[in-house]
Amino acid sequence: xxxxxxxxxxxxxxxxxxxxxxxxxxxxxxxxxxxxxxxxxxxxxxxxxxxxxxxxxxxxxxxxxxxxxxxxxxxxxxxxxxxxxxxxxxxxxxxxxxxxxxxxxxxxxxxxxxxxxxxxxxxxxxxxxxxxxxxxxxxxxxxxxxxxxxxxxxxxxxxxxxxxxxxxxxxxxxxxxxxxxxxxxxxxxxxxxxxxxxxxxxxxxxxxxxxxxxxxxxxxxxxxxxxxxxxxxxxxxxxxxxxxxxxxxxxxxxxxxxxxxxxxxxxxxxxxxxxxxxx
Amino acid sequence: xxxxxxxxxxxxxxxxxxxxxxxxxxxxxxxxxxxxxxxxxxxxxxxxxxxxxxxxxxxxxxxxxxxxxxxxxxxxxxxxxxxxxxxxxxxxxxxxxxxxxxxxxxxxxxxxxxxxxx
Numbered sequence: 001x002x003x004x005x006x007x008x009x010x011x012x013x014x015x016x017x018x019x020x021x022x023x024x025x026x027x028x029x030x031x032x033x034x035x036x037x038x039x040x041x042x043x044x045x046x047x048x049x050x051x052x053x054x055x056x057x058x059x060x061x062x063x064x065x066x067x068x069x070x071x072x073x074x075x076x077x078x079x080x081x082x083x084x085x086x087x088x089x090x091x092x093x094x095x096x097x098x099x100x101x102x103x104x105x106x107x108x109x110x111x112x113x114x115x116x117x118x119x120x121x122x123x124x125x126x127x128x129x130x131x132x133x134x135x136x137x138x139x140x141x142x143x144x145x146x147x148x149x150x151x152x153x154x155x156x157x158x159x160x161x162x163x164x165x166x167x168x169x170x171x172x173x174x175x176x177x178x179x180x181x182x183x184x185x186x187x188x189x190x191x192x193x194x195x196x197x198x199x200x201x202x203x204x205x206x207x208x209x210x211x212x213x214x215x216x217x218x219x220x221x222x223x224x225x226x227x228x229x230x231x232x233x234x235x236x237x238x239x240x241x242x243x244x245x246x247x248x249x250x251x252x253x254x255x256x257x258x259x260x261x262x263x264x265x266x267x268x269x270x271x272x273x274x275x276x277x278x279x
Numbered sequence: 280x281x282x283x284x285x286x287x288x289x290x291x292x293x294x295x296x297x298x299x300x301x302x303x304x305x306x307x308x309x310x311x312x313x314x315x316x317x318x319x320x321x322x323x324x325x326x327x328x329x330x331x332x333x334x335x336x337x338x339x340x341x342x343x344x345x346x347x348x349x350x351x352x353x354x355x356x357x358x359x360x361x362x363x364x365x366x367x368x369x370x371x372x373x374x375x376x377x378x379x380x381x382x383x384x385x386x387x388x389x390x391x392x393x394x395x396x397x
Binding site: 001002003004006007040041042043045046053056057059060061063064067068070072074075078079081082085086088089092139143205208209211212213214215216217219220221222223224225226227228229230231233234237 | 282283285286287289290291293294296297300301304305307308311312315316317318319320322323324325326328329332333334335338348349351352354355356358359361362363365366369380381384385387388391392394395396397
């Protein structure tokens, strides 16, 4: 088809991917790649490149909005990034060595995991622990977060575990061209036992760094195509912003579940495609 | 400088960066559609990008050819460069706050970032 037609379609698809990503809290990448690959038969490498760029764009654009709410913890973020960037470098460099079919299968499973992580019940941790992991104290990772108008402090646990999870998250980010936000939140929310909003905003804040590490490798390997990425980046940005606005108005958990089921179906299709070797 | 103000400074850099990138990408994109809107494309096959779109040096050196695709690629690269700048800024802010450890942590991340680009 023509460039014009294709670009307009990509713009629309990316918009919905960004929208769905924002509404489910999964981020644009995980929804975008299956959409491009399954519906439009875009080669998976180009799709990964476009997705990675969109992740950087979206997280950069939304960072300041979250920062102003006062939940982000810069130290925790930067500390955990040390693991994530190493993982990302390894992951990105490995893409060349792994077949597209295998990537699709891994992608499908990671997608399902992300969907599951995002939907499960998020209760606030019961009685907050009084002391932090020794590393956390040494690195001054503890912080405050606003609770009902006042500042409450929180402690930080399981630092080495969190760092390991972050490294894996980084590797998946590099390998699949996604942000791995769900895994990063897992590291902070479950391992470090941070308040949920601290985990999500900090994750969003640092995701761009991880993606940028992989992007360098992706550029070099020729995965980032300007003609494809340009409508995708713009579409995802607009979709994500619209999604964030809508999300502020509807806190409906049922809707999240419906969307996540849709994502789950996409995941299954990716795995299926990988196995039937149509990539 | 408090942690909060450091974060806000970084956030502002990110926002400005993404807007700059958006402008360049849009410019290139519109030019691309204007000049090549009726060409045919097929993204099913992976050919890899021509060399000029793949390294920092070559992307930036081609920007003044005003080829639409080069413009777009420069805009996309800007996004990555903004991340490098933001980590550099973070390192600088930490050393200003006399936080040697986090200055070093930021430096390490900066190193990995630049390594990935080269």
